[in-house]
Amino acid sequence: MTSGEAEVAGTREKPDRTRLIGGPGLLLVWLYGVMVVGAVSRSAYQIATEFDRAPLAYTLSAAAGVVYGFITYTLVRGGETARRAALVCCAAELVGVLTVGTWTLVEPSAFPDATVWSDYGMGYLFIPVLLPLTAVYWLRRARAERPAS
Numbered sequence: 803m804t805s806g807e808a809e810v811a812g813t814r815e816k817p818d819r820t821r822l823i824g825g826p827g828l829l830l831v832w833l834y835g836v837m838v839v840g841a842v843s844r845s846a847y848q849i850a851t852e853f854d855r856a857p858l859a860y861t862l863s864a865a866a867g868v869v870y871g872f873i874t875y876t877l878v879r880g881g882e883t884a885r886r887a888a889l890v891c892c893a894a895e896l897v898g899v900l901t902v903g904t905w906t907l908v909e910p911s912a913f914p915d916a917t918v919w920s921d922y923g924m925g926y927l928f929i930p931v932l933l934p935l936t937a938v939y940w941l942r943r944a945r946a947e948r949p950a951s
Contacts, residue, residue, distance in 0.1 A: 822880045822888070822944055830937055833929065834874040840926065841867030841918045848915070856915035862902060866918040866930070869895050873937065882945075889941045896934035899923060903931065 845863035853860055869891060876888035903922035906913050916925050923930030 822877045822885055822941070827877060827940055827944070830933070830940060831874060831877045833933055834870050834877065834937075837870040837918075837926070837929065837933065838867055838874055841870055844918070856913065859913045859915045859917045859920070862898075862917040862919065866895075866898070869898070877937075885941055885944060889938060892934040892937040892941065896931075896938070899931045899934065 841863055845860050845867055848856075848860040849864065873888050873891050873895070876884040876891070899919045899922060902917055902919035906917070906920040913920060918926060919930050922928060923932075
């Protein structure tokens with residue numbers, strides 16, 4: 803059936819996309835969604851009301867929220883390109899968590915207020931450090947389980 807015949811028949815063929823949100827992937831989407839809401843709402847409030855108190859911390863929290871949002875989008879979108887983009891973003895997120903987490907421990911005076919990634923995400927039950935590790939594992943596994951074309 804050609805694409806024209808499929809449209810006439812009332813069905814439209816969609817590109818083949820590997821689902822990334824099946825099983826444990828659905829939990830990742832849910833957790834990243836919660837982190838988006840938490841990081842963006844917290845940083846938006848702090849930037850709007852007390853930005854001069856800790857501009858670096860609030861900007862980093864806003865950046866974390868954007869990263870979480872992009873990862874959530876790519877997981878929901880699915881497909882190989884989205885999987886690769888999510889994998890790169892999760893690796894960058896992990897580097898950010900480890901960098902900021904270490905920075906907040908080594909030089910606490912640089913952060914008069916906490917970020918999402920402060921102390922490796924202790925204020926968020928360490929989810930910020932565990933989430934990218936889990937996501938990288940899941941995304942690599944999703945690649946390995948993909949059927950050969």
